Amino acid sequence: MNPSNHTPLRAVALVCTLSPSPAPSSSQLLAEQTMAALSEHGVTGKIIRIADRDVKPGVQTDMGEGDAWPEIRATILGCDILILSTPIWLGHPSSTAQRVLERLDAELGESDDEGRMLTYGKAAAVCVVGNEDGAHKVSADLFQGLNDVGFSLAPNAVTYWVGEAMQGTDYQDLEKTPEKTAATTKTLAANTAHLARRLKAAPYPAS
DSSP, X not given: OOGGGGXXXXXXXXXXXXXXXXXXXXXXXXXXXXXXXXXXXXXXXXXXXXXXXXXXXXXXXXXXXXXXXXXXXXXXXXXXXXXXXXXXXXXXXXXXXXXXXXXXXXXGGOBOTTSOBTTTTOEEEEEEEESSSXXXXXXXXXXXXXXXXTOEEEEEEEEEEEOOTTOOOOGGGSSSOOHHHHHHHHHHHHHHHHHHHXXXXXXXXXX
């Protein structure tokens, strides 16, 4: 086995539920399951619930006094993998997830000594939960945004669960995780950790 397969990695999962702690959250649960799956591939890290922090609106790296984003940004830049976990609301990612993407937009103006975005070399993946169809649309929105701001995405970089249309069951209400979702989460973790290690070993060239 290639020694690089044992390279330690760090990940951060940003949970974009609209509910602050300690409210239960399906997005939090799926993020926790994804981080657990990543841990099987030598990845450690933390989970941040955005609704618990005062992330100001804006498209700069620091929006001034009281803004929680600079600390979160420092955590992202110190990691190899970023996970975004969001519910589906009205067929779209949550407004909190959109705010995260808007704050990440500032990375378009940040670069290293060779002109590469600071997010180059980092992998990203997505978790989606909801009670209506829309997981593919939501992941497509987040994939595009994450790629625009410099993150790389492995094959099958999304895990999701959507319940039966017009019903009231949440992911967190299920007695056990559906086998398909669990298997998809494992694939996401394996592929994302693999990509992150390859990027760490062979950075993108300067352009």
